[in-house]
Amino acid sequence: MYSIATLSRWVASINYWHRASGLPLPGRSACVKDALANARRAYKQNGDRPTKRAHPLRIGELEGIVGASRRDATTWAKRARERRDSALLLVGFAGALRRCELSVLTIADVAQCRDGDLRIQRPGSHEGLVEGSITHVQSSRDHTMCAPCAYRRWLEVVSAVDGFGRPGVIRLLHQDEEFEGHVCLSEAPVVDDPALPVFRAIRANGNINSVALSGAAIHAAIRRRAALAGHPHEFVERVGGESLRAGAAADRLDNDSQRDRSLRRTG
Template identity: 30%
Template sequence: MATKSQLSVASSTTAVQVPAHLVESTSRYVESGLRGAANTVRAYAGDWKRFTTWCQLHQLASLPTPVEALAGFLTELADTGKKFATIERHAAAIKKAHELAGLESPTADKKTKVLLKGIAREIKTRQKQAPAFTLDNFKRTIRSIDVSVPAGLRNRALLLLGFTGAFRRSELEALNIEDLAFDEDGLVVTLQQSKTNQLGQAEEKAIFYSPDSALCPIRSLQAWLKVLSRTEGPVFVSMRKNNQLTTRRMTTKYTNLIVQQYLGSQFTAHSLRASFVTVSKLNGADDSKVMNQTKHKTSAMIRRYTRLDNVRQHNSAKELGL
């Protein structure tokens, strides 16, 4: 991605208007504002690197990018079978790099927009969504976990907390013990930052006790915290093969592998969140209640997250009174 120095050079008008001793801070704040969520930054960085490598191979400029160069790159992605969502993300990364450098993005060109529309039509695909699991299947899975070893305790706590809290995997990765507040009513988790809360404003999720201790997210988490035997630092850490704890924060990639290990290869860490929405809706929860936990901003997003694979599910035809 473009660097702060590139931003300062490109934004010469800003440097004139801002006092000299504030230019560096101003550039830093602007860059931070343009970045986005941490996972998005990492994805964009990889996409931008792939694009600049492609430009070097074809002896084309990458910053600023000619419209023709962008068209060639996006076309190659489409021809090699990339999903449309992946192609869109590459275009967004290129747009972001130009914004950071204070340059006009080729993605705004009408030719690019027409090209992307045509690619979408040709591919005829929509973004693949993580499937939801059934509650019965999830319960069976949780009960089957061997909690006689630390890895089992950690994984049970991760799955139960991830599901009942509708957590994103990045939120689970970033979770610290200091973010947990237990009381007789349950647990309140404070999110210091999330995908939709990038300014660090306090955001909370409520977790409740389950009458079945084997399925209780709070008791499971407390059992895991006893193994950690500390009062601060990351909640979920990686482990060595002999079940020895490390101090390394567990990555989102590993969270995904744990979900697939227990629930099946068709699921992802995002299935925890999608399943929370789906199960809640099937049990009659209204959108406002669901949004209070997921922190979605609109009912449209709740509809997008609800996975109904059976026409008989959540169907008002059952409630006609005939």
């Protein structure tokens, strides 16, 4: 018997290829949603394969991980991977996205607004998501932790590889240019095929595929970046693909709690 996570990933993958082909998404049908809900309910009642709660990545930890990744980007191939992983971390956290949502996210799903914010069309195949739901990711005051800036920096790489291949990426990243300010307000790079995935696999030699990162690869990338930032093995083993969403939820609860305390003091 397969786990709910495996079934959900399969549905998300099927939806991705149907979307890329311009076909209706089977995962949005009522029968598929009902089948997943019933299976999840049965697992809960039977006590089978309990869900492992994700360890939240908090904003301070995320800041250290992103900073370490950028300091380690000493070659063009490492700079490409840093831009992808920084965008993955910051967009995933700011949008409270699951790893399956990050995996199937396409260029067409992300729109850049005039004020620099991102408007993300979330896939509707996962349990609990309303069909056609929209997530707004706001730019932050600190450009180093700005999710729209990180997304645009990675989009430059995607545009370069789609337009000119490996030589285009090398030309873009051959020098280590300082990231000194916001870039989210500048015009977004053009990508020829918006149906292609946002987050793509990168080979050891720097070649960037058109294949989407799998959920397992996203999980591994988060752990790899946490280890690079110097976190102990015990911490690295606890974080993973759902830690971004869990961290966003934890920070939101903390902010709401602080706001409530402030209202009680001043009310």
